[in-house]
Amino acid sequence: MNSSTPRPAKFANPDFVAPAVHAYVQELGYKESPILERLRLETANHPRARMMGDPSEAALFKLLISAMNVKRIVEVGVFTGYTTLAMALNLPDSGTIVGLDVSEEFTSVGKPYWIEAGVENKIDLRLGPALESLDKMISDGEESTYDFAFIDADKVNYEGYYERLIRLVRQNGIIAIDNVLWSGRVVDPKEQGDDTVALRQINKLVHGDVRVEHVMLPFADGVTLVRKK
Numbered sequence: 001m002n003s004s005t006p007r008p009a010k011f012a013n014p015d016f017v018a019p020a021v022h023a024y025v026q027e028l029g030y031k032e033s034p035i036l037e038r039l040r041l042e043t044a045n046h047p048r049a050r051m052m053g054d055p056s057e058a059a060l061f062k063l064l065i066s067a068m069n070v071k072r073i074v075e076v077g078v079f080t081g082y083t084t085l086a087m088a089l090n091l092p093d094s095g096t097i098v099g100l101d102v103s104e105e106f107t108s109v110g111k112p113y114w115i116e117a118g119v120e121n122k123i124d125l126r127l128g129p130a131l132e133s134l135d136k137m138i139s140d141g142e143e144s145t146y147d148f149a150f151i152d153a154d155k156v157n158y159e160g161y162y163e164r165l166i167r168l169v170r171q172n173g174i175i176a177i178d179n180v181l182w183s184g185r186v187v188d189p190k191e192q193g194d195d196t197v198a199l200r201q202i203n204k205l206v207h208g209d210v211r212v213e214h215v216m217l218p219f220a221d222g223v224t225l226v227r228k229k
Ligand SMILES: C[S@@+](CC[C@H](N)C(=O)[O-])C[C@H]1O[C@@H](n2cnc3c(N)ncnc32)[C@H](O)[C@@H]1O
Pocket: 051, 052, 053, 054, 076, 077, 078, 079, 080, 081, 082, 083, 084, 100, 101, 102, 103, 106, 128, 129, 130, 131, 152, 153, 154, 157
């Protein structure tokens, strides 16, 4: 697809955005490089395709990474590595993204694209439960050494990820939290599933957290940006 061809509206329209507005944002809201587009299209055929992040949030992170001169990133939840690749593309050569996931199968989809883009040396993929990997990073003395973190794995552990990342991210670093609106289920009292309850809990925790400044963005599936004071 060349840059003048409208991008197909491939992302589920969240209930809180009018369909025409969603299509408009998909068309004009950001640019996607050809390699990211190819990885997205391959991921679209994956049985768990819905787990991939919205390209608009990947575009937001890319922009922040360049604007903030980010060098060290932690991503909790890699899947097929779309957001990983997007962020790695804007890291300087000396930059690192530690990607945490439990699945060799999911993450192996992205690896050929990381290699083709020449960013594989910047991506430090660690397979295993992310809580354990984050604890190891803390015990290895990495507190306050990361500039940017993205939480996008199992929702029931979001609070555990957040508390560990508050320690790992430096002052004025950013923690981005995905799916905070959960297709609007967070405001539906009938929705009492574990994931929904966990997301309501992290949203309240962040809102009351004096250690941070935050803003919840009602785009994609809801993304909260948290700045460590
Ligand atoms: C929503 S997907 C990540 C999507 C990715 N950030 C993107 O935007 O394309 C969630 C990922 O979290 C991983 N995951 C689930 N539980 C985990 C755990 N306890 N530790 C580490 N990764 C986990 C899954 O294997 C899955 O790949």
